[in-house]
Amino acid sequence: MAITKKRKAVEAKLDKNKMYTLTEASAMVKSVNTTKFDSSVDVHIRLGVDPKKADQAIRGTVSLPHGTGKTKRVLVLCTPDKEAEARAAGADFVGLDEFVQKIESGWTDVDVVVATPSVMPKIGKLGKILGPRNLMPNPKTGTVTNDVANAVNEVKGGKIAFKIDKAGIIHASIGRISFTPEKIAENAQELINTLVRMKPSTAKGTYLKGISMAATMSPALTIDTKSVS
DSSP: OOOOHHHHHHHHTOOTTOOBOHHHHHHHHHHTOOOSSOOEEEEEEEESSOTTSGGGOOEEEEEOTTOOSSOOOEEEEOOHHHHHHHHHHTOSEEESHHHHHHHHTTOOOOSEEEEOGGGHHHHGGGHHHHGGGTOSOOGGGTOBOSOHHHHHHHHHTTEEEEEOOTTSEEEEEEEETTSOHHHHHHHHHHHHHHHHHTOOTTOOSOSEEEEEEEETTSOOEEEOGGGGO
């Protein structure tokens, strides 16, 4: 694929051998953005863990101080007595059987699915559809709960879920290119702080092995892990 003039111009600004501080990267990521739309800013954090071990398969949530910049669509699967609470909190879709049927037919046009514990047996069969899309409700991420209002409020307010992949990397969207460098840095630092607090006691050696940041369709910046500790 041919490299565009714009891409060449932004790459010329980068020192590929440089390890940027988080502050520097949060400013530079805006300078090397190649899109005309308000693209996502993502961080990729490689951890010194073995994802195959249950106690090192890190997953959880973090509430970003400045949100994600994206309005998330939330589906609440619950019994009728919880529907009004979910709607009042701002859930985009609320119900049970009709949405179970829609999902079985392939519908997954949501960003987060929240469910009450009592309906989990009914939606367990949806795991093969929701699981690969990271949409399956899970107590560890706060998406299986009777307090559906709080769950919806947290998601709408900037709470994101993360899960380590098979290569030992956490991938997360922590803002938009329209954010100020300060907001990008603070959101990224909050995620990193959360991961540091979650370090398994069985993990040996270097924990934060590598961090990079990039906007959609734009060059990645390598971050010095020492700048985030």
